[in-house]
Amino acid sequence: MQKIGLMILLLFGIFLVQSNVSYTQVQAGISVDDEGVQGFYLSVGEYYHVPEKEVIVVRERKIPDEEIPVVFFLASKAKVPSATLIDMRLGGKSWMDISLHFGLGADIFYVPVTVMPGPPYGRAYGYYKNKPQKEWKKIVLVDDDIVNLVNLKFISAHYGYSPEEVIxxxxxxxxxxxxxxxxxxxxxxxxxxxLMAPKPDKVKAKETGKGKKK
Structure with a gap:
């Protein structure tokens, strides 16, 4: 009976240690099984020259992963703290609203390409194509367009990968x-x-955006 009792205590102790480790990892914002996401955060930090902990803080404030580059991109362009942009975003502003608030137009999101792309980039590039460059500031992009363009700019520039391949x-x-x-x-x-293309995530290529957050 004593041996059984000791084994139970030992197993319970191991469980507590593992739980504590998992909790610590969750508190840090990254789990050991989340290497793809962790790599994304590291790359964002490297490209925008911000510490990884700052990237995690943005995530912990409930900004979706793929919108994190938008936060740091606009922060660098507007020369304001990322927290200012996050507060505006969580307050219901669209990324276009936030950009215009700081005097930034849609021209800052443009990424040069050699071929006119289709969905999910076709709509945004259609706007640029149909207006002279001096009027690009007047273009109004929805959230999905801005997220797609900022990530396109970040990934292609960071890795020297052609925008067309990313698209x-x-x-x-x-x-x-x-x-x-x-x-x-x-x-x-x-x-x-x-390389062989990665396994699909079944993310539907779409041309409709969310616009403002509710």
């Missing part, structure tokens, strides 16, 4: 977290041929 992956239904991992691997391998 192709996004159109194939991949999240930017998975695209980031794919491009990171491609950069490391420096292969002469393209």
């Amino acid at each position: 192709k992956l996004r159109a194939g239904g991949y999240t930017f977290i998975k695209i980031n991992g794919h491009c990171k691997k491609a950069k490391k391998e420096k292969a002469g041929k393209p």
Whole structure:
């Protein structure tokens, strides 16, 4: 009976230790099974020159992962703290509203491409195509367009990956977290041929945006 009791106590102790480790990881904002997301946060921090802990703070304030680059992109353009933008976003402002508030137009989101893309980029590029460049500031983009363009700019510039390839992956239904991992691997391998595309996330390529958050 004593042996059984000791075994129960031992197992209980192991459970407490494991629970504490898991809790600590959750508190830090990253779980050990979330390497794709962790890699995305690290890449965002590297590209925008912000510490990883600041990226995690943005996430903990309930900003969706794929919108985190938008926060740091606009913070750098507007020269304001990321917290200011987060407060405005959580207050119901669209990313376009926030941009215009700081005197920033849609021209800052443009990424040059060699071929006119289809969904989910077709609508935004259609706006740019149909207006002279001096009028791009007047273009109004919905949230989805801004998220797609900012992540396109970030990933293609950070890894030296062509925007067209990033667009192709996004159109194939991949999240930017998975695209980031794919491009990171491609950069490391420096292969002469393209890598196999990552497994789809079943993200539907769409042309409709959310607009303002409710």
